[in-house]
Amino acid sequence: MNAPKAKKIDKTLEIHGHKRTDSYFWLNERENPDVIKYLEEENAYADFVMKDTEELQEQLFQEMKARYKEDDESLPYFFNEYWYVIKYQIGKEYPLFYRHHFSLENTIELMLDVNEMAEGKDFYDVGSFSVSVNNQLAAFSEDTLGRRIYTILVKNLETGEFYKDKIENTTGKSVWANDNEHFFYIRKDKTLRAYQIFRHKIGTKQEEDVLIFHEEDETFDVNVFKTKSLEYIFIASSSTISDEHWFIPSNDVNAEWKVIQKREDDLEYAVEHYENDFYIITNEGDATNFKIVKTPAEKPSKENWVDVIPHKKETLLEGFEIFKDYFVLEERTEGLLQLKIINNRDQTSYYLPFNEPTYSAYVGINLDFDTEVLRYGYTSLTKPGSTLEYNMRTRETKLLKQQEVLGGTFDSNNYISERIWAPSRDGKVKVPISLVYHKDTKKSAETPLLLYGYGSYGHTIDASFSNVRLSILDRGYIFAIAHIRGGEYLGREWYEDGKMLHKKNTFFDFIDAAKYLVAENYTSSQHLYAMGGSAGGLLVGAVMNYEPILFNGIIAQVPFVDVVTTMLDESIPLTTGEFDEWGNPKKKKYYNYMLSYSPYDNIEEKDYPNILITTGFHDSQVQYWEPAKWTAKLRELKTDDNILVFKTDMKSGHGGASGRFESLKEDALEYAFLLMIDKR
Structure with a gap:
């Protein structure tokens, strides 16, 4: 069998007085039968x-x-009265989303079986799964093509009913307001750029949704999220070198959106909230490797930013996690990511010990402010991924889950x-x-x-x-x-x-x-x-x-x-x-x-x-x-x-x-x- 030979149709491309001939430009004609044939x-x-x-x-x-556990499940995490867990069943390709009310010993409740949703489809992906504050509704998104264009659907978790709400051409993400009637989502333009934020009311049609934010600068994408405190909803508009964040209280969807700091070239920042302040990781000033500042929620603009974690030339600050009595930093020094624990009461600090020559560590899901326990992940080229629980007061570590390698032949040694x-x-x-x-x-x-x-x-x-x-x-x-x-x-x-x-x-x-x-x-x-x-x-x-x-x-x-x-x-x-x-x-x-x-x-x-x-x-x-x-x-x-x-x-x-x-x-x-x- 001879190798295929695509036909040549010369196309001249010219700019800056320079000409290129592209003989295979025609292959971008997605609907052309000759393209499919090739x-x-x-x-x-x-x-x-x-x-x-x-x-x-x-x-x-x-x-x-054979190395994978077919009947596997995720580590449960607790949020807003429920324990959430994702499970896989033997012989099935897709996950099942479950929850338990208050205790893992209580009756398990199936929220969504993705295998049922994917039945008869060549491709199926759930982009996100978001539960309303009153725990009654779930907004989830599906992509049936693989083009990362998601449709958001709504399910009543108490009755099992799928609502008529159907929101197309989105990034898949949805963020609930605290009224349980509205959520925010992101729409894509024809180039698949995330460019608009809409507010949707349950029970209404997509054409009735309210446009909240429109990013006209084509070099920027938008995102929407809720703070860890659940008190604020944020819109982030970002380019490679610039950020801008707007916010409202989660309790008031009709509130006026306020800006943290207007966009500036080469000013990057991301925001989290705790008590009366916003904590911001930013490269403001000469902080090439980033620093953390805080500012009152009532006065969030740059002139009110006060350094909390200063910039270090030799260390890249990649992220942080706030707790009531502790501050956890993700720092990268000489290529290796380290987790630094800071005691807020006496400002003492130390690093978690990682001993391998090359590895990966990261802060996991930590939804509670008032805890002394940090959940984090660790993996290396020889060690399967693990989720661990670290007590920041006693400095004791507990292994919660490690990726299983079945087959009986694997030994990290x-x-x-x-x-x-x-x-x-x-x-x-x-x-x-x-x-x-x-x-x-x-x-x-x-x-x-x-x-x-x-x-x-x-x-x-x-x-x-x-x-x-x-x-x-x-x-x-x-x-x-x-x-x-x-x-x-x-x-x-x-x-x-x-x-x-x-x-x-x-x-x-x-x-x-x-x-x-x-x-x-x-x-x-x-x-x-x-x-x-x-x-x-x-x-x-x-x-x-x-x-x-x-x-x-x-x-x-x-x-x-x-x-x-x-x-x-x-x-x-x-x-x-x-x-x-x-x-x-x-x-x-x-x-x-x-x-x-x-x-x-x-x-x-x-x-x-x-x-x-x-x-x-x-x-x-x-x-x-x-x-x-x-x-x-x-x-x-x-x-x-x-x-x-x-x-x-x-x-x-x-x-x-x-x-x-x-x-x-x-x-x-x-x-x-x-x-x-x-x-x-």
Whole structure:
């Protein structure tokens, strides 16, 4: 079977006096039968190329699935008279939402069976589930396409009746007012930008809903939430570099909305409430790595902000949790997230002890102010995710729940994790790399190694456990994460040095990390593989152009690879809100810079590694045609005989297949690809 060959229809794109010819631009015609035909041909070819791995894929899928507890349930949490818990049943893909009144010993009440809701649908996802203050009604949202466009529905939890209320084209989130008659929700525009906040009254039609807030600046998105105290409802409008928050009392939906602080360029802030004050995490002034201030709720503007937790140059302040007698900070120092406990009465402080070389820790769900108990999470590359309870007075720790790894073969002592530092080519920094491997795996030129990266939006990829990953670790692979610039692993400057006109640092850090792993004899180029998704797909796509023979294989998941064309088209979802991340190519300096690294625009006639590309036809974040065009152009120009397969899930979006286990088939395909090409 020959590889598909997409037809060429030249389209000239011109800006700043520069012309580009895009022969595969036509693939963005979603309804065009020829587009569907091409995607189906690529899927058939992918199946043909991977046919000899079908038994292996099934084996991988079954062993991955076997590690999960099918009749699992979440850790219960108590809120407003009820204990809430989510359960899974054997043989079912979707969760069931339950609650108990006051005590877990009391009768269990089924609120929603998502399996029933998903019946007969190719894709189904519940975006949120929100219960009214009087505990009688639930507003929940569903996406049946995978495009992250949710419809909000209302159910009476006492009678089981589904109301006629149906609110379409939303983000899925709903926030109840305290009157139990109204909730607020967020509507999307044609580019899927969250841009309007509406108030809905139970029992009325969507067209009767009241518009509360309209964000006209296309670089901003909106959000709505209720404070931990439940006393205020907030609207947040945010861009990459600026925030603005408005609020009303939860008890009065007709109150006048007041602003905390009007938006300013480069002023970021987020708000929480306790007693008479608002507590704000912000970069105001020179607080590059953020600080915490407080201000009276009656006088919330910037001139009244008073420092509570000062800025520290060496430490990124990522979040905080307020208790009556304690303050808990999430701090990141030298890449590792630490939890700092501060006693409000005597101002003594200390850190929770975490002893592994690389790990992830975070504050969990803590809904009560008046408690001395902190619920937090911990995981590492060798330790399954755990939820723990820590008594901040006695300093005692209690394990509440740990992710189970079934099958009887897993022992965390059989795996080794470490963190190493690779020198960067610019000599300014060292790039941290987290690694994990089986204790019997020897580091050598023959050892296969999978290097993962992301490096955008300040999003940090922390070291965490994966049930799925065991399938390659147990087959002798090393797994590594390159904590490259563009994330915030080493603070806010680490992010700033990997965005806009510094974006190439992201790609070069990944390359330098890979070369260091080879130089240190962890692996060799013949057994080195790269993986990245979305903006991480951009990463591996750019790296592949710069260093086509450094890796034996590339896995690009829903990759953002047609950077220039996408960022020039403001009708495409996400474009306008990301000018502060990538730059606006309508300005010549950004256009030229983007053009110099855009994976699609820089494909050349040369050898490339083995490549697996995946996408979802309904993807709302990275449109399917970006990887489709990239595949077509690679097929046209690459001069090697290496494998190139492109797989489109015609039923899903950016997050892949819905359901608990269906997505494991995608993991099985990726790992089968790795195992296949490593033996070639």
